[in-house]
Every structure is written in C-alpha cells, then in structure tokens.
Amino acid sequence: MEQKPTFWVIDRIEGDVAVVETAAGKTVELPRASLPEGAKEGTVLRIAVDEEEQVRRTKKTRSLFDRLRVD
Numbered sequence: 001m002e003q004k005p006t007f008w009v010i011d012r013i014e015g016d017v018a019v020v021e022t023a024a025g026k027t028v029e030l031p032r033a034s035l036p037e038g039a040k041e042g043t044v045l046r047i048a049v050d051e052e053e054q055v056r057r058t059k060k061t062r063s064l065f066d067r068l069r070v071d
Contacts, residue, residue: 003048003049004048005046005047005048006022006023006046006047006048007023007044007045007046007047008020008021008022008023008044008045008047009021009042009043009044009045010035010039010040010041010042010043010045011027011041012041013032013040013041015032016031016032016033017029017030017031017032018030018031018032018034018035018039020045
C-alpha cells in the first residue's frame, strides 16, 4: 500500500544543525550532514516510507549475518 509522502521544510541552519519544520508544525533539529546535498533554508524535504528499500536492506543484512554465522 503506497502512502502519501509528508513534507518538511528546512527553517534555518545553525552551524552543523538544521532546524526543520514538520508537517505538524513542530520543529526538529537534524545534523546538517544528514541533509541531501544542496539542501538549504527553505528546501522542502519529502519524507516517505520506502518499503522496497527496506526489504532490500533487510535481505542484505541477513546475507551478511548468514556469512558470519558459525555452525
């Protein structure tokens, strides 16, 4: 089931911290390094669940654990 994305806006950047306003009107602080390249004040961020990527990463992690497993 596909979900509608939520949009957040970068309100301001203070040094290494970005203050982001959520769709609910709350603000959260994120490390500036976690933002996409080129993001700046006023940039709109699309927040969505990516189930395909989650499955891909889960499979990769399981594969790594299987290779580490000692029987």
